[in-house]
Structures are given as C-alpha cells and as structure tokens.
Amino acid sequence: MKIATWNVNSVRTRLTHITDWLSEHPVDVLCLQETKVVDPDFPLEAIQSVGYRAAISGQKSYNGVAMLSQQPLQNISSGFTPIVGAAAVGDLDDQKRVLSGQLDDVRIVNLYVPNGSAVGSEKYAYKMRWLTVLKTYLEKLLADHDALLVCGDFNIALEDRDIHDPQGKETHIMSSPQEREMLTDVLSVGLKDAFRKFTTDGGHFSWWDYRAAAFRRNRGWRIDHHYLSSKLYDRVKSCVIDIEPRGLEKPSDHTPVIVEL
DNA sequence: ATGGCCTGTTACACAGGA
Numbered sequence A: 001m002k003i004a005t006w007n008v009n010s011v012r013t014r015l016t017h018i019t020d021w022l023s024e025h026p027v028d029v030l031c032l033q034e035t036k037v038v039d040p041d042f043p044l045e046a047i048q049s050v051g052y053r054a055a056i057s058g059q060k061s062y063n064g065v066a067m068l069s070q071q072p073l074q075n076i077s078s079g080f081t082p083i084v085g086a087a088a089v090g091d092l093d094d095q096k097r098v099l100s101g102q103l104d105d106v107r108i109v110n111l112y113v114p115n116g117s118a119v120g121s122e123k124y125a126y127k128m129r130w131l132t133v134l135k136t137y138l139e140k141l142l143a144d145h146d147a148l149l150v151c152g153d154f155n156i157a158l159e160d161r162d163i164h165d166p167q168g169k170e171t172h173i174m175s176s177p178q179e180r181e182m183l184t185d186v187l188s189v190g191l192k193d194a195f196r197k198f199t200t201d202g203g204h205f206s207w208w209d210y211r212a213a214a215f216r217r218n219r220g221w222r223i224d225h226h227y228l229s230s231k232l233y234d235r236v237k238s239c240v241i242d243i244e245p246r247g248l249e250k251p252s253d254h255t256p257v258i259v260e261l
Numbered sequence B: 001a002t003g004g005c006c007t008g009t010t011a012c013a014c015a016g017g018a
Helices: A015-024 A044-049 A122-144 A177-187 A230-235
Strands: A002-007 A029-033 A053-057 A065-069 A074-078 A098-103 A106-112 A148-153 A224-228 A238-241 A257-260
Touching: A002 A106, A002 A148, A002 A224, A015 A029, A015 A044, A029 A098, A029 A106, A029 A148, A044 A053, A053 A098, A065 A098, A065 A106, A106 A122, A122 A148, A122 A177, A148 A257, A224 A230, A224 A257
Parallel strands: A002 A029, A106 A148
Antiparallel strands: A002 A257, A029 A065, A053 A065, A074 A098, A098 A106, A148 A224, A238 A257
C-alpha cells in the first residue's frame, strides 16, 4: 500500500500537476493540504478522470484538506470534534485542517498544522493550542487503531538536519524550541518518523520558499511528514520525497512524500 | 546586501503562507 502527502497550495491551480502525478505514481491514497476551495467547487471530475475518488473538507480561500483514493475509504471523519468532542475543540474546527479515513486495516489521518506566522504571535498561540488538542485526538485514535498513519504538512522541522541552515532557528517559525517540544510531546503518544527509518543524513527537504531561488539552491525545510504507530513502523518498506513536481512550471512550494507499507 | 514569491479575494491592495 502506498500513501502520499502533498501540500498543493490550491488544488485548482495545481490540478494538472496532481492528475499528471497520480497517473505516473498510482498511490492508493494521496492526502492533500491547502486545497483552498469550498466543497461544491472541488474539481472532482478531473480527479475521477484519472481513477480516483475524493473525501474532502474545504473552506473558502484558506486551508482545506482532501484524501484522494482509488478504493473508497471507510469511516471518513472531518475535524477533531467526532473524536474528542465539541467541548475540547472549541473553535479549532472552523479551519478545515483535519481529515481521516481507513483503507483496509490502516487508519490514515491527514493534517494541515497551522503555520503560526511568527513566534509569539496570536497565530503562534493558536498553533500551540491546536497541537494540544491534536495530542488528545491521536491518543484516542490510537486506542482504537493500532495501525495508524498520521501524515501531512506539520509546519515544524523537528531537528537541525531537517533545515538547510539552522541559523536563527530559536526564533524562527517552524523550528523554535517550543514548537519542537510540542510536536515531540504529540509524537510521544506512540508515533515514529517513517522517513528517518531509512535516511539519516541532512539535505532532504519537502518545502522550499518561492523566493530567492531556494529550490535551485536546495535551501529547504523538511516539514511534511509521515508518522507511524509501532505496528506500521515495523512494516514500512520505504519513505521517499519526490522532488520532481517542485521543479515544474508554477509549482506548489511543497513536494510529495510517499510511504510504502 | 538579510530580500527576493505566490494564491485567492465580490481584489484593483491585502491577508496568509512558511
């Protein structure tokens, strides 16, 4: 089984990149983030034309997640609320960032973690609050599903080897010590990084800034991840980053990351 | 040289991204 994650920065603008990629890489499930479209306007026909169906949770202009799959997913759930209850979630499900579904025995969670804007900002506090609820959400899911895969755009690079240049990391969004501690705490529920099972060196990234020729110079960050429960971590065969779509005309600033179970 | 870009919006500059 192959599962991929890709922040496409607008599903409509990136539609041919997505359908071309699926035709060349027929993964079982492709998890998308930042679809930036309300559900009635999701480009379903184009997705269906390459043999996929879509579970979607979108909103206008911002955020939005989708799961494209060849076979129908089971037990699709959107947001934190169905798992942890409305009281714990508050307003956090107003932004569409969480989608989950099951394929065979594998429970898949697709996440678009808040960016956080700048360390210490209001959006940064929102990111921390969101991650606190995420931990509860994953704890509850793990209690019912020992084969759990949590993927998406985490907007956090956990280690210095995940950044082209760790200088200034203490105050930079995505690498501040508080963010790293918070994500480490979330993963302590029982999840491990699939990519680091196979690749230990630096220089491997999933996002490059549009500015300053960052991709050409490989000045990137590894912020898109697949985290696996112990059962799946033992079973995972590969985890690779496909940098090719980042080099296309008018690309997303992120590129797909693929696991094979 | 510490900035450079991109997307969507009842847009015509701005918010948000990372």
